[in-house]
Amino acid sequence: MPFDYHEAFSRNLGWVTQTEQEILRNKRIAIAGMGGVGGSHLLTLTRLGIGEFNLADFDRFELANFNRQAGANTANLGRNKLDVMIEMAQAINPDLRLGQFPAGVDGHNLDAFLDGVDLYVDSLDFFAIDIRRAVFAACYAKGIPAITAAPLGMGAAVLCFFPGQMSFDEYFLLEGQPREEQALRFMLGLAPNPQQLAYLADASRVDLEAGKGPSTPMACELCAGFAGTYALKILLARGAVPAAPRGIHFDAYRNRLVTTWRPWGNANPIQRLGLAIARRRIKSGLTVAAGDRQPHARPIERILNLARWAPSGDNDQPWRFELVDDHHVRIHGRDTRAWCVYDLDGTSSQLALGALLETLRIAATAEGMRAEHALDPDAPEHSPLIDVRLRPDDSLTPDALLPFITARATQRKPFSSRPLSDRQKLALEQAVGGGFSVRWIEGSAGRRQMAKLLFHNAHIRLATPEAYRVHRQNIEWGVQFSERHIPEGALGVDVATRRIMRWALQSWSRVQFLNRFLAGTWLPRLQMDWRTGLGCAAHFVIVADKPLLTIEDYLAAGGAMQRFWLEATRRGLQLQPEMTPLIFSRYVAQSRTFTSIAAEQSLAETLAGQLAQLLGDSGNTLQRVYMGRVGFGPAPQSRSVRPPLETLFINSPGK
Numbered sequence: 001m002p003f004d005y006h007e008a009f010s011r012n013l014g015w016v017t018q019t020e021q022e023i024l025r026n027k028r029i030a031i032a033g034m035g036g037v038g039g040s041h042l043l044t045l046t047r048l049g050i051g052e053f054n055l056a057d058f059d060r061f062e063l064a065n066f067n068r069q070a071g072a073n074t075a076n077l078g079r080n081k082l083d084v085m086i087e088m089a090q091a092i093n094p095d096l097r098l099g100q101f102p103a104g105v106d107g108h109n110l111d112a113f114l115d116g117v118d119l120y121v122d123s124l125d126f127f128a129i130d131i132r133r134a135v136f137a138a139c140y141a142k143g144i145p146a147i148t149a150a151p152l153g154m155g156a157a158v159l160c161f162f163p164g165q166m167s168f169d170e171y172f173l174l175e176g177q178p179r180e181e182q183a184l185r186f187m188l189g190l191a192p193n194p195q196q197l198a199y200l201a202d203a204s205r206v207d208l209e210a211g212k213g214p215s216t217p218m219a220c221e222l223c224a225g226f227a228g229t230y231a232l233k234i235l236l237a238r239g240a241v242p243a244a245p246r247g248i249h250f251d252a253y254r255n256r257l258v259t260t261w262r263p264w265g266n267a268n269p270i271q272r273l274g275l276a277i278a279r280r281r282i283k284s285g286l287t288v289a290a291g292d293r294q295p296h297a298r299p300i301e302r303i304l305n306l307a308r309w310a311p312s313g314d315n316d317q318p319w320r321f322e323l324v325d326d327h328h329v330r331i332h333g334r335d336t337r338a339w340c341v342y343d344l345d346g347t348s349s350q351l352a353l354g355a356l357l358e359t360l361r362i363a364a365t366a367e368g369m370r371a372e373h374a375l376d377p378d379a380p381e382h383s384p385l386i387d388v389r390l391r392p393d394d395s396l397t398p399d400a401l402l403p404f405i406t407a408r409a410t411q412r413k414p415f416s417s418r419p420l421s422d423r424q425k426l427a428l429e430q431a432v433g434g435g436f437s438v439r440w441i442e443g444s445a446g447r448r449q450m451a452k453l454l455f456h457n458a459h460i461r462l463a464t465p466e467a468y469r470v471h472r473q474n475i476e477w478g479v480q481f482s483e484r485h486i487p488e489g490a491l492g493v494d495v496a497t498r499r500i501m502r503w504a505l506q507s508w509s510r511v512q513f514l515n516r517f518l519a520g521t522w523l524p525r526l527q528m529d530w531r532t533g534l535g536c537a538a539h540f541v542i543v544a545d546k547p548l549l550t551i552e553d554y555l556a557a558g559g560a561m562q563r564f565w566l567e568a569t570r571r572g573l574q575l576q577p578e579m580t581p582l583i584f585s586r587y588v589a590q591s592r593t594f595t596s597i598a599a600e601q602s603l604a605e606t607l608a609g610q611l612a613q614l615l616g617d618s619g620n621t622l623q624r625v626y627m628g629r630v631g632f633g634p635a636p637q638s639r640s641v642r643p644p645l646e647t648l649f650i651n652s653p654g655k
């Protein structure tokens, strides 16, 4: 059947009149950039019946474009974006009249690019700031309205610039700024209310310096919807479209439409404040990224770079690496029993070392290597020495838990109380491997009993000087990410409680004052123990088949703990360890005094009995490996990270 413009676009009629459709057919829109938004813009505007385009792009399709770019697919890999998109648009309307700019737009072809153009729709790469400024300036000078629709998270933020009104440069104030600051100003100018940041799941993926950021296909489609609508209104003089300094930002994820008005653009005082906050936030995100983006040429370094993400009590990371050769690393452990009441006989540190070895083993499978370890029998118990040897093994396939090593994190906020399915429980039970099993405490009665026990147990944590000594140094205040401690934001309590805790932890006498006169333990205990004790799918205890007696036993138990945790991450579950009831009850079982406060020691004795009853294990403390809670919920926004690998070597590894 021959192509017929009127028939092809007849279903637009009703929302536009026949005359208006004819007007659109004779309009020319310039689109610079055929990537994420540009491709969607072109296809949407073509279907709207726009008859003429000037199109520019010099780039080719690559795999990393597949998540969002209209023309990106396996058939078009390596092909010119402009050619592909023209093919796709002409397949919709073969009568299109096109101006093609295969070298992209630059200072030299701007006049030709904007020649005879009724509207410019911006689709340049987010970070192509210089050329964007030049195009907008040229549009302004030539009296061409211009639209920019930015895909932000799972939403779209739209700004229009009309001749005679506020210009792009006046609004964004980018002149003379460094590249990173320009990107920030552009982002915040587009979205003065950056609602998308609330659900940024991995800040390390934002790299303003390298000009890279995360994107979604939904946002590109929303942008095309906005830009097509505004194009229609502008080209048909159908009524008001917000123009800078007014903007509009719809976020589908947040279910929110925000209209913004920022007289003086980025010079607006509210905007300047927003910029300062965004700078701080993105900087802390970049710190995470920096540690992780170090390119490591040698397999052993890549393996250790992943292994360092193993969890440890209070993020203490009781290990350093000695690189012996490309297939041999010696791990120097050191436990914290001398000052940390929670590191009873160094067993928490040994669990963490076990998690490190297991993470290393999993990471080695990515390099086709089998990791085997041997504990040095002559090393002192408090500073174990472990030799790990890597052997190439062709039969190895990457471990299924490999992709979850860096994503695994401690979430201390309440989870949903939706129970785990039998399949999920089975997967977790299988993850711990031979020699270990999982005991579940679930259902509303089980969770309530456990929450009560945790609530009372927390009193010991908050009212003993021995625990205070640990807490005063294991929290890093005022940060979202902490390389060697737990960041304030990951504590799982509200801002007011954090303030009180920060004040109180300055001295033991403040803690005592707060506890005695202001019921100081209540607020944190309600939030950190009671609410979370109820707010989960289940509590669990990983139990060993026989009592854990040697360091090797604890290393194996740490491996089981880490596999369980990684499997939970793989299943989209959040997890928080709840180790202190286990630790205090072990002190009690061994008749050891762990605190100078007699009332707290006797509280621990009472709770030890209750825990044994709840677990039904007659106080078999030496078989309990690891206790915690799991459940569904968002990943933590604030978390412990790790220092760069380079700082963890005790020798300087030769290149």
Ligand SMILES: Cc1cc2nc3c(=O)[nH]c(=O)nc-3n(C[C@H](O)[C@H](O)[C@H](O)COP(=O)(O)O)c2cc1C
Binding pocket: 309, 310, 311, 312, 313, 314, 315, 316, 348, 349, 351, 352, 355, 408, 409, 410, 411, 412, 485, 486, 576, 577, 578, 579, 580, 639, 640, 641
């Ligand atoms: C042996 C061990 C015991 C832990 N005990 C607790 C605990 O009782 N409560 C808690 O909130 N987190 C606990 N954690 C979690 C650590 O604080 C956390 O793993 C560490 O800060 C690193 O953070 P990440 O898990 O988010 O990477 C424990 C971790 C390990 C390995």
